[in-house]
Amino acid sequence: MYRSRDIAVQLSERIKELSKKILAETGRDELNIMNFCGTHEWTITHYGLRSLMPPSVNLVAGPGCPVCITPGYYIDILIDASFERNTIVITYGDAFKLPGSRNKHPRSLFHAKANGGNVKVVYSFQDAVKEAVREPGKKHVFLAVGFETTMPATAIPLVSGKIPRNLYILSAYRLTPPIMRFLLEKHPEIRLDGIIAPGHVSAVIGANSWRFVAEEYGIPIVVSGFEPLDVVLSIYMILKSIEEGRPRLMNEYTRVVNPDGNTYALKAISEAYTVKDSYWRGIGSVPLSGAVHSPRYSNYDYLESMGFKETITDDKHPGCICDKVVLGLAKPTQCPLFMKACTPNNPYGPCMVSSEGTCRIWAENMPVL
Numbered sequence: 631m632y633r634s635r636d637i638a639v640q641l642s643e644r645i646k647e648l649s650k651k652i653l654a655e656t657g658r659d660e661l662n663i664m665n666f667c668g669t670h671e672w673t674i675t676h677y678g679l680r681s682l683m684p685p686s687v688n689l690v691a692g693p694g695c696p697v698c699i700t701p702g703y704y705i706d707i708l709i710d711a712s713f714e715r716n717t718i719v720i721t722y723g724d725a726f727k728l729p730g731s732r733n734k735h736p737r738s739l740f741h742a743k744a745n746g747g748n749v750k751v752v753y754s755f756q757d758a759v760k761e762a763v764r765e766p767g768k769k770h771v772f773l774a775v776g777f778e779t780t781m782p783a784t785a786i787p788l789v790s791g792k793i794p795r796n797l798y799i800l801s802a803y804r805l806t807p808p809i810m811r812f813l814l815e816k817h818p819e820i821r822l823d824g825i826i827a828p829g830h831v832s833a834v835i836g837a838n839s840w841r842f843v844a845e846e847y848g849i850p851i852v853v854s855g856f857e858p859l860d861v862v863l864s865i866y867m868i869l870k871s872i873e874e875g876r877p878r879l880m881n882e883y884t885r886v887v888n889p890d891g892n893t894y895a896l897k898a899i900s901e902a903y904t905v906k907d908s909y910w911r912g913i914g915s916v917p918l919s920g921a922v923h924s925p926r927y928s929n930y931d932y933l934e935s936m937g938f939k940e941t942i943t944d945d946k947h948p949g950c951i952c953d954k955v956v957l958g959l960a961k962p963t964q965c966p967l968f969m970k971a972c973t974p975n976n977p978y979g980p981c982m983v984s985s986e987g988t989c990r991i992w993a994e995n996m997p998v999l
């Protein structure tokens with residue numbers, strides 16, 4: 631049902647009519663709709679949804695890839711930790727090849743492991759807990775990368791007292807509404823006409839978390855599912871909202887997302903973590919956009935336990951334009967290294983590492999431009 635070609639084509643006709651009307655009334659020559667989330671970019675690229683849009687409707691990939699914006703400094707620290715005696719670094723697979731900020735070998739945890747570092751890849755935080763229980767004499771450090779979607783994975787075991795004392799967490803968690811606000815405040819040059827809000831994140835934080843976009847910035851925003859028809863319908867809803875002159879928050883993903891989110895998960899997150907200003911790779915320091923462990927759980931916090939200070943290093947590698955790709959200011963194909971020195975098998979920049987990175991998505995799905 632969510633992949634019906636006929637319905638998609640019908641909707642695309644309506645999108646063409648609406649966009650024509652809006653452009654005639656506003657005098658604009660294009661409309662920019664940002665999909666915040668990497669998974670939406672995958673749907674758009676994989677199913678060739680850009681080819682269903684009129685040339686005037688520009689679908690812009692946004693900053694919704696947590697691996698892409700994880701500071702290189704964290705990776706540097708973990709590469710060093712992996713060579714310490716009795717220490718095991720644990721990561722999800724999508725951050726395994728993420729380069730640190732030092733442009734020399736070993737550049738990533740993948741390279742560290744190849745050079746004898748102690749690195750393990752897990753599918754879930756529960757697997758990390760099992761590893762730590764299995765080897766109680768060793769220190770384990772888990773790289774916690776993700777947006778609000780993945781925070782409950784560590785927050786709930788933390789507040790439930792189910793984490794062994796030899797397991798530390800390096801919190802690279804980042805929060806999505808603050809980066810959206812930052813983008814709207816600091817980068818008006820992108821001139822967004824509508825935003826497709828992340829569905830999975832919204833299942834945790836609630837659709838209402840995005841209301842500020844419509845109310846404070848006058849930009850329609852739709853919480854969207856991830857099937858092709860979800861995305862095409864969301865684009866239609868945005869254009870309809872513009873045409874009616876009523877920019878508002880809409881929820882297309884009501885089968886999963888409610889207005890207030892998952893209260894159980896949110897309670898655990900607010901107990902386990904404290905919000906603070908944090909650095910986003912390639913973007914800069916974003917107010918109240920990161921999470922460190924609250925004082926009660928700070929003995930699980932790897933950076934705090936080891937006395938590391940949050941440090942901003944130059945983690946942009948020469949030639950890589952990932953910082954612009956993440957902000958929607960450039961397309962992967964504008965990077966001279968795309969599919970030359972930077973490929974999914976051998977990623978040079980952070981946007982080519984994770985399956986949610988725009989460069990990786992474009993590399994693997996042959997975008998229809």
Ligand code: SF4
Nearest residue numbers: 950952965972979989
């Ligand atoms: Fe960076 Fe690679 Fe993307 Fe170029 S193709 S912007 S080097 S991640």
